[in-house]
Amino acid sequence: xxxxxxLSGVGGQGILSIAAVIGKAALKENLYMKQAEVHxxxxxxGDVQSNLRLSxxxxxxxxxxxxxxxxxxxxxxxxxxxxxxxxxxxxxxVTNSEPFxxxxxxxxxxxxxAAYEKVPNKVVLDVTKVAKEVATARAANIVLLGASVPFxxxxxxxxxxxxREIFSRKGEAVxxxxxxxxxxxxxxxxxx
Amino acid sequence: MGKQLLLGDEAIAxxxxxxxxxxxxxxxxxxxxxxxxxxxxxxxAKERDIHRKWSANEKTAMEAALGMSYxxxxxxxxxxxxxxxxxxxxxxxxxxxGINGGMVIVSADDPSMHSSQNxxxxxxxxxxxxxxxxxxxxxxxxxxxxxxxxxxxERLGYPVLLRVTxxxxxxxxxxxxxxxxxxxxLKCPENGRQRFILLPALARQRYKALIEAQENMLAxxxxxxxxxxxxxxxxxxxxxxxxxxxxxxxxxxxxxxxxPVVKVTQYPVPQRLIERLVENCDEILVLEEGYxxxxxxxxxLLNNGKPxxxxxDGTLARDGELTPDAVSCALGKEVVTYYTKPEVVEQRxxxxxxxCGHRDVYAALNEVLKDYEGARVFGDIGCYTLGxxxxxxxxxxxxxxxxxxxxxxxxxxxxxxxxxxxxxxxTFTHSGMTGLLDCVNEQTxxxxxxxxxxxxxxxxxxxxxxTGKIEAIVRGLGVDPEHIKVIIPxxxxxxxxxxxxxxxxxxxxxxxxxxxxxxxxxxxxxKKAKK
Numbered sequence: 001x002x003x004x005x006x007l008s009g010v011g012g013q014g015i016l017s018i019a020a021v022i023g024k025a026a027l028k029e030n031l032y033m034k035q036a037e038v039h040x041x042x043x044x045x046g047d048v049q050s051n052l053r054l055s056x057x058x059x060x061x062x063x064x065x066x067x068x069x070x071x072x073x074x075x076x077x078x079x080x081x082x083x084x085x086x087x088x089x090x091x092x093x094v095t096n097s098e099p100f101x102x103x104x105x106x107x108x109x110x111x112x113x114a115a116y117e118k119v120p121n122k123v124v125l126d127v128t129k130v131a132k133e134v135a136t137a138r139a140a141n142i143v144l145l146g147a148s149v150p151f152x153x154x155x156x157x158x159x160x161x162x163x164r165e166i167f168s169r170k171g172e173a174v175x176x177x178x179x180x181x182x183x184x185x186x187x188x189x190x191x192x
Numbered sequence: 193m194g195k196q197l198l199l200g201d202e203a204i205a206x207x208x209x210x211x212x213x214x215x216x217x218x219x220x221x222x223x224x225x226x227x228x229x230x231x232x233x234x235x236x237a238k239e240r241d242i243h244r245k246w247s248a249n250e251k252t253a254m255e256a257a258l259g260m261s262y263x264x265x266x267x268x269x270x271x272x273x274x275x276x277x278x279x280x281x282x283x284x285x286x287x288x289x290g291i292n293g294g295m296v297i298v299s300a301d302d303p304s305m306h307s308s309q310n311x312x313x314x315x316x317x318x319x320x321x322x323x324x325x326x327x328x329x330x331x332x333x334x335x336x337x338x339x340x341x342x343x344x345x346e347r348l349g350y351p352v353l354l355r356v357t358x359x360x361x362x363x364x365x366x367x368x369x370x371x372x373x374x375x376x377x378l379k380c381p382e383n384g385r386q387r388f389i390l391l392p393a394l395a396r397q398r399y400k401a402l403i404e405a406q407e408n409m410l411a412x413x414x415x416x417x418x419x420x421x422x423x424x425x426x427x428x429x430x431x432x433x434x435x436x437x438x439x440x441x442x443x444x445x446x447x448x449x450x451x452p453v454v455k456v457t458q459y460p461v462p463q464r465l466i467e468r469l470v471e472n473c474d475e476i477l478v479l480e481e482g483y484x485x486x487x488x489x490x491x492x493l494l495n496n497g498k499p500x501x502x503x504x505d506g507t508l509a510r511d512g513e514l515t516p517d518a519v520s521c522a523l524g525k526e527v528v529t530y531y532t533k534p535e536v537v538e539q540r541x542x543x544x545x546x547x548c549g550h551r552d553v554y555a556a557l558n559e560v561l562k563d564y565e566g567a568r569v570f571g572d573i574g575c576y577t578l579g580x581x582x583x584x585x586x587x588x589x590x591x592x593x594x595x596x597x598x599x600x601x602x603x604x605x606x607x608x609x610x611x612x613x614x615x616x617x618x619t620f621t622h623s624g625m626t627g628l629l630d631c632v633n634e635q636t637x638x639x640x641x642x643x644x645x646x647x648x649x650x651x652x653x654x655x656x657x658x659t660g661k662i663e664a665i666v667r668g669l670g671v672d673p674e675h676i677k678v679i680i681p682x683x684x685x686x687x688x689x690x691x692x693x694x695x696x697x698x699x700x701x702x703x704x705x706x707x708x709x710x711x712x713x714x715x716x717x718x719k720k721a722k723k
Contacts, residue, residue, distance in 0.1 A: 027197055032366065033365060036364075039222055046541055047540040060442035065520065078537055081533065081536070084533055085529045088530065103541075112536055
């Protein structure tokens with residue numbers, strides 16, 4: 001087992017909590033894991049990414065080599081495309097469809113859509129909308145995580161356990177809301 | 193005890209706690225900040241009441257750390273690479289005095305400048321001070337090395353420099369923890385005055401001792417299990433890796449190395465391993481994260497031995513961090529990609545938060561300076577450096593911590609008017625105060641804006657040493673109280689802010705304007721914590 005994941009988004013969107021949940025689940029499976037992230041300046045509304053690697057054998061590099069990512073999980077559509085050179089030929093892109101437009105020259109919706117239509121394996125979801133329907137807007141990142149579960153190489157149940165552990169100190173209501181978000185994302189991805 | 197998922201920084205912090213430190217001294221700076229933050233959040237640190245408050249700057253931190261070492265206790269001192277420039281005076285001389293309790297200095301370097309103004313490689317500083325260095329290749333090694341580094345420091349009698357880079361500091365992996373040791377008792381050095389008073393006559397003795405100690409330091413490196421030789425079948429090339437470069441090399445050889453490899457993670461560079469490699473191989477490739485430190489040593493000035501490849505002959509780029517792909521290319525392997533980045537992907541630079549007080553400061557300042565041709569604004573290091581980018585484009589310089597005030601002074605001395613300095617509260621107490629005294633003593637015609645958000649924001653909202661004391665400090669330095677003005681930076685106060693800025697720019701002398709409003713991020717964090 002060997003899975004390379006790139007998580008991307010805009011500073012403050014919550015890609016690191018997705019990484020934390022997957023990390024918990026991987027540790028429960030006794031997998032090796034490395035997760036590289038960048039802190040500091042870029043977190044202020046800039047593009048952010050994290051490299052997450054899971055394996056049943058020891059992992060060497062903290063960074064994923066070009067052309068080696070199995071999965072790009074992105075909370076922002078333009079950001080999902082930034083890391084395409086890292087994607088394997090048969091790799092998947094799972095992305096939020098709703099733009100985070102904080103720059104002047106953000107691409108037109110149609111141009112952006114045409115660009116990600118060219119990626120053969122993808123799941124594109126308006127996760128904020130889904131999150132609002134089943135939980136709260138804040139759980140949008142967990143909807144996206146749910147949509148990524150089929151490609152993670154980890155069972156749904158292990159990811160759900162990860163959610164319970166990460167959010168348990170925030171109370172039962174928060175745990176349940178995030179579990180609902182996870183489930184809805186998972187169901188939608190299976191249909192897609 | 194099982195594995196814990198730790199950032200490299202956290203592994204370093206946990207190891208220091210487990211090695212029985214009595215204190216950590218640090219100033220926040222990416223990518224080193226999480227070392228202190230982890231200890232501040234640690235239960236055991238609280239139980240033992242380990243010193244864990246932020247210092248005003250890296251120099252005060254290192255001096256305090258040396259003082260704690262003097263008292264016989266173990267201590268760690270952490271900073272980002274450029275922080276070591278600030279602490280360099282103490283750093284160089286702590287190598288002269290040596291230590292009492294074990295002392296580990298962490299330098300978190302930032303090649304590729306993810307969040308820094310240069311990419312200096314502080315292994316050069318370790319060489320400069322002639323002290324032993326450690327450069328772990330992974331999080332477990334970082335833990336194990338720091339756990340043992342206090343013993344190493346005490347065995348040799350010198351501080352140990354631990355050098356990590358961004359990808360080590362900010363990457364998480366499972367780490368196995370060792371048993372926690374007792375703290376050291378208070379025990380000042382018996383021959384303390386001979387060592388810690390660096391008067392010339394004594395310092396000459398100390399320097400001789402430091403030179404003599406080099407042999408012991410090398411002996412430690414030679415026998416260290418962290419430095420290792422791996423054989424490989426193809427001897428046309430021998431490879432030297434330092435620090436995390438070893439991982440990128442291993443990534444390229446999942447089924448075992450094709451060439452002999454020497455892995456260097458403890459310095460001085462282990463001479464015997466390198467000799468063995470050079471004897472056995474035709475050519476040498478050096479892979480290092482940062483400057484070509486080892487490569488330069490191997491080449492020497494004459495470069496008349498076997499061919500040495502690396503950053504100096506263009507096999508690898510001279511600048512920037514290493515990546516597995518850069519190492520693949522250096523090994524002559526093909527890097528295959530399947531997709532390209534579409535042209536629609538635009539750059540997304542960081543920006544000041546919506547609602548941030550610095551925005552209001554720059555908006556008002558830009559408006560006022562429209563009327564002053566020749567105005568120059570000297571910026572400083574912090575979130576407000578982002579005022580350099582659109583839409584503000586409001587600053588003309590950003591060099592080092594505190595330089596806004598002293599550069600504005602020099603520019604004013606050179607005839608620039610208006611010379612304006614923009615500095616944050618934490619940067620002001622870090623390195624701005626002494627420069628302001630120079631300005632006061634000469635009644636320099638300049639305007640200093642201390643944009644006070646009551647925190648160290650860029651690194652994530654750490655305590656700022658001057659919170660609640662800025663006016664008192666400025667008064668104490670001798671700025672005329674008539675020209676110390678405090679205002680709340682908000683849109684509704686623009687007219688007042690602009691009038692104030694105009695009046696103080698026109699005043700021929702030192703004015704200090706303090707726009708004060710709490711950082712949006714720390715405010716939100718506090719509100720969340722209250723819930």
